[in-house]
Amino acid sequence: MSLIIPFCGHGTLHRSCDLIDVLLEVLGYTTARLGLPIITLGKVRVQSICSAERGFNWPGFKRVGDGSLICHADMAGLIRVLLWIFVPLLIATLA
Known part of the structure; x- marks a missing residue:
């Protein structure tokens, strides 16, 4: 049995770890x-997840x-990981 995620047409999921990956991706x-x-x-925004924009x-x-930057949705994932790692380290260092 497969689970169909109505999320930009990414298809079906066959394992529970795929569902966890999707949840982490959405959260990130x-x-x-x-x-x-x-x-x-406000100088940098993240691309809409279903956007077909090119030219990055x-x-x-x-x-x-308008002079601002748009960050590609995939690059936003890397930025998210950096935020999740460095913010707690910064808080722990300052505490």
Whole structure:
């Protein structure tokens, strides 16, 4: 039996670890989508997860007409991991 996730048409899941991966991806994307504009004071936003935009440079950013940057959704995952690692380390160091 497969589980169909109605999430940008990514198909079916056959194992429970795939479901966990999807949940972590959604949580991480949401973290980056909320946290990155706060950290950069609105200068950088995260691409919509279902967007078909192209033209990102190799680090995964693209400048838009208003002068701000859009971060590719995949790059947002890496930024999320960095936030989850370094923020607790910073708090532990300062405490």
